[in-house]
Amino acid sequence: MTDKLNRRRFLTHTTLLSSGLYGALKTPKAISSENTAEPDPTKVPGSNVSEYGLRSPHEDIKRLPMFNIISGTPLHKLQGSITPSDLHFERHHAGIPAIDPNQHELLIHGMVDRPLKFSVNDLKRFPAVTRTCFIECSGNFNARATPQTTVQMLCGLTSQSEWTGVPLATLLREAGVTTKARWLLAEGNDAAVMTRSIPMSKALDDAVVVYAQNGEALRPAQGYPIRLLLPGWEGNTNIKWLRRLEVSDSPFMTREETAKYTDALPDGRVRQFSVVMDARSVITSPTYPERIEKGWHEIRGIAWSGRGKIHAVEVSTDGGKTWLKAELQGPVLAKAHTRFRLPWQWNGKPTAIMSRAIDESGYRQPTLAELVEVRGLPTAEAYHFNPIHAWEVDAQGQMTFRPEV
């Protein structure tokens, strides 16, 4: 039993005692014993209600911080499709700013009839929309993966939330966008004063200025009090701590869309504004470090596409020789993590399990070899690498990752 658990149970029981409800409780001495087994929950009163719920102390589920600039979602420990807000991946360029929502404002200016500033409360007065979609960092690829790499280390920089906010089109109509407007600059209120150029077609299509995530206010790490949500687009364009939108007739060529988040190709050219996230899938279980037994298992994973709905996920249990269609958990939403599952009877022989996604546009998740042929080698700044991943199982049932690079 952990110290934390001991302390929590001690506090709970102290509360019960002081409230005078239960006079017959065991003494604190018995509670703090070295016995690791919980008492029969039908024989002791449970703990009290609370203002804000906590996980069971038996659950160990955490983000994985790396280099103090990213932390990955533990995809291998999640079920369904929603990422709990406190486990949403992070990528910050100059830390998480401390922002008073009562002081925060959003400015819309540039090629508009009326430059306007909105308070957070102003934004909440507009008709709202809610949608569930993923946000994925376009650098969500691990070129240094080893057999002992978890799904979290491999591609933990994708998460899914139910977001609520005001359509950007509503705000742009309020300011009156002029006819020559084609782009807008989105700017954050952090120490990076992060900026990206957003095409007007995306702004008017499905962009949302969101203030809520999974039913409550955004987490500070996710842009509190407001962020830009561009469903299906690379994470960096979903500007957090949004404070300014400048409407213009051309892109601004900010550092993040020139020096970074661009893709050098083998022919010597550089792809710029590669913003749509290509379809991808990954098996989340069984994967490293799991050790499985002979017999029935359910292969589980998630698939997603920035182009729309996932059409199908195919799974191979023989290292890619044959593929079976996995079952998709409905409702299948556009630009959203989609859970897939396939029953699997492991015969005890070494093999590899793999998954590949096909989206509604017909795009098929490529192999790494196919990607490298078009895109070149993935470097330390490998953006938009979404290859088919394989997980091996040895004769003892030990799962390991098969590095592609």
Place this chain on the structure above:
Amino acid sequence: MQNRNFTIKTLSLLASLSLFCSELNAEPQRYHIGREVSSSEIALWDTDIKPSGSGLPPGSGTAAQGREVYSRECAVCHGQQGHDGPFNALVGRLEDGDFPFATDPAAKKTLGNYWPYATTIFDYIQRAMPLDRPGSLTHDETYSLVAYLLFKNDLLSEDTLLNSNNLAEIKMPARDRFFPTPGQDIPELDVLN
């Protein structure tokens, strides 16, 4: 005939009534939420600089002046030579025609071999650098720093005075390599060159 006229009149009356009723709940063109802001309030935040040079503030500086600013503010992260620090390499050119970033994972992207616009250097330093005190440099310091970094990349002479008139005219070596990613159904990208 009379009957038909009556029917048409009745129908059009009903149509206009229903139109009127539906407009009561229709989405209006404007909600009149938010406050209008003055140009001076906008100017406090509107510091971005475009490739045309629009947005560049008054001020100027030379590479010679920038050497001291670099040494004081930048060298600790980017190295004395601009490519020998723990963080991003800023200085370095490639042979003409050489561009190894998709074949050599060790190749370092620098201002001189990768950044397509000189205006972006000014914009980025002004908004986000130095890392521990972003936005703390004066316009003159920023111009001189950009001049120094361009000089170190063999893109500007040491004594050229850099200002809002000539910064946007500097053509970066990798400029023509950049192209908008096709096949994403984004009309704005089709018209970029």
